[in-house]
Amino acid sequence: xxxxxxHNISHAYFGRTVLDRVTLDVREGEIVALxxxxxxxxxxxxxxxARLIEAQRGRVASAYARHGMIFQEPRLMPWATAEDNIAYxxxxxxxxxxxxxxxxxxxxxxVSLDRSDLGKYPVELSGGMRQRTAIARALVVEPxxxxxxxxxxxxDVALKRQMQDLVIAAARxxxxxxxxxxxxxxxxxxxxxxxxxxDERVRGIAGERFIALPAGARDDAAVFATVQAYLKExxxxxxxxxxxxxxxx
Amino acid sequence: xxxxxxxxxxxxxxxxWSGWVGVAGLALFAAIWQQGHEAYGDFILPSPLTTxxxxxxxxxxxxxxxxxxxxxxxxxxxxxLTAVLGAVLGxxxxxxxxxxxxxxxxxxxxxxxxxxxxxxLAMIWFGSSAGTxxxxxxxxxxxxxxxxxxxxxxxxxxxxxxxxxxxxxxPFQRLRTIVIRHVTGQYFPAxxxxxxxxxxxxxxxxxxxxxxxxxxxxxxxxxNLDVAQSIAWVVIIVAVIFVVEYGVVQPVRAELExxxxxxxxxxxxx
Numbered sequence: 001x002x003x004x005x006x007h008n009i010s011h012a013y014f015g016r017t018v019l020d021r022v023t024l025d026v027r028e029g030e031i032v033a034l035x036x037x038x039x040x041x042x043x044x045x046x047x048x049x050a051r052l053i054e055a056q057r058g059r060v061a062s063a064y065a066r067h068g069m070i071f072q073e074p075r076l077m078p079w080a081t082a083e084d085n086i087a088y089x090x091x092x093x094x095x096x097x098x099x100x101x102x103x104x105x106x107x108x109x110x111v112s113l114d115r116s117d118l119g120k121y122p123v124e125l126s127g128g129m130r131q132r133t134a135i136a137r138a139l140v141v142e143p144x145x146x147x148x149x150x151x152x153x154x155x156d157v158a159l160k161r162q163m164q165d166l167v168i169a170a171a172r173x174x175x176x177x178x179x180x181x182x183x184x185x186x187x188x189x190x191x192x193x194x195x196x197x198x199d200e201r202v203r204g205i206a207g208e209r210f211i212a213l214p215a216g217a218r219d220d221a222a223v224f225a226t227v228q229a230y231l232k233e234x235x236x237x238x239x240x241x242x243x244x245x246x247x248x249x
Numbered sequence: 250x251x252x253x254x255x256x257x258x259x260x261x262x263x264x265x266w267s268g269w270v271g272v273a274g275l276a277l278f279a280a281i282w283q284q285g286h287e288a289y290g291d292f293i294l295p296s297p298l299t300t301x302x303x304x305x306x307x308x309x310x311x312x313x314x315x316x317x318x319x320x321x322x323x324x325x326x327x328x329x330l331t332a333v334l335g336a337v338l339g340x341x342x343x344x345x346x347x348x349x350x351x352x353x354x355x356x357x358x359x360x361x362x363x364x365x366x367x368x369x370l371a372m373i374w375f376g377s378s379a380g381t382x383x384x385x386x387x388x389x390x391x392x393x394x395x396x397x398x399x400x401x402x403x404x405x406x407x408x409x410x411x412x413x414x415x416x417x418x419x420p421f422q423r424l425r426t427i428v429i430r431h432v433t434g435q436y437f438p439a440x441x442x443x444x445x446x447x448x449x450x451x452x453x454x455x456x457x458x459x460x461x462x463x464x465x466x467x468x469x470x471x472x473n474l475d476v477a478q479s480i481a482w483v484v485i486i487v488a489v490i491f492v493v494e495y496g497v498v499q500p501v502r503a504e505l506e507x508x509x510x511x512x513x514x515x516x517x518x519x
Contacts, residue, residue: 051414052415069412069415069416071408071411071415073408075408075409075411075412077409077427077430078508079430079505079507079508080508088413088416089416091426092413092416092417092418092422092426120511121508121511122508123508123511124511141416
């Protein structure tokens with residue numbers, strides 16, 4: 001059963017068509033990665049899916065009950081403490097103070113954010129802790145669907161790994177489905193069940209690959225071998241590292 | 250709870266301690282003043298001590314307190330009206346790019362007209378009444394508050410708003426939880442400036458329109474050529490502004506801007 005389906009989505013910016021009749025389905029408990037070079041429209045697609053922008057044509061249907069979203073930047077409110085930032089979606093939902101506090105603390109534990117850091121403001125936190133806070137904010141609503149908009153692009157390699165592990169563990173435990181935008185193929189292979197390649201020339205999805213590795217067997221060597229095989233042998237991935245900013249702009 | 254109280258007490262302590270610098274500045278000012286007094290004599294510029302005595306004498310009279318209260322009441326009325334109007338209209342206009350563009354030239358016109366001209370107009374419309382003072386104070390202070398709020402709303406953080414939207418916040422919830430908090434950063438500094446100008450303009454309007462208050466008292470001491478008393482009245486006005494600003498405006502601002510305090514690295518000299 002699909003929890004999110006986009007049907008014939010088309011979108012254009014100032015007359016330039018970015019997406020043309022894109023159709024995609026995300027099944028229950030499945031993490032789908034969208035990969036492609038920058039400017040290919042994958043960000044636009046996830047924003048349409050998360051209903052942040054209205055598609056010019058097409059239909060978005062969702063069957064999930066609650067969703068969360070993680071952005072490239074943490075996007076924390078600078079005037080609120082880490083705890084209040086995590087609890088923000090609950091505040092929007094109208095939950096009481098005590099319940100908010102309890103659930104925010106639980107979410108902070110899940111992303112291993114220290115209790116003593118919860119009273120701090122975002123400026124006092126390191127980059128990694130800020131992103132942990134943002135992840136906790138997405139998980140606090142106990143979502144059954146999570147949108148990931150290039151969440152770890154700005155982080156350094158070690159931190160990125162930690163965050164990926166965190167997401168993998170959380171997804172396994174909470175069984176949420178997700179849409180994961182990234183331009184890092186290794187990241188897509190590590191965290192997702194299925195990869196969709198977005199290509200500017202077809203203005204949409206050029207093709208898809210199911211990741212053959214079982215979720216428990218994705219160590220570094222296996223991930224590296226899969227990425228190499230995709231890049232060398234699979235024509236679908238021939239253009240994903242093309243980065244022509246002139247075309248992209 | 251104790252931590253909450255300790256935080257506030259600490260802030261008050263730091264503020265009081267920083268008062269020493271203010272005292273040093275005042276002492277320097279008094280020294281220059283004394284020099285002027287010695288150069289020009291008692292009639293042109295009475296000494297700081299004489300002025301202080303005149304102030305103390307004024308403070309002993311009940312009449313002074315009545316006048317100060319009358320003027321403050323009018324000025325604070327104008328200030329509150331400015332604060333409310335500036336915030337509400339500023340937010341409304343800031344949301345619309347077209348309204349912003351329309352408002353800019355209007356603001357230029359309103360700010361370009363000198364307050365004294367507004368006083369004359371207000372006197373024609375309202376006569377020598379509280380309405381004159383209220384009108385001129387609002388007209389003098391409103392554009393600043395309004396422009397700051399509208400600009401802050403127009404410059405709001407869209408990324409944060411998108412975040413709120415992604416978590417299901419409607420337009421009103423976004424306004425309440427994101428935009429208003431963002432705007433307060435510009436709102437309170439503008440209010441602090443507006444507060445000073447409402448008092449100044451209120452006194453000016455009272456003086457020119459002959460409305461009972463500090464303005465009239467100032468005019469009387471001028472016609473009596475009592476320079477010490479004139480300056481004493483000025484001292485009283487400044488003291489009233491000081492009390493309102495540091496008693497009301499700054500504490501509220503500090504409460505809302507605690508996170509900025511946290512952003513300050515340790516060991517930075519205040």
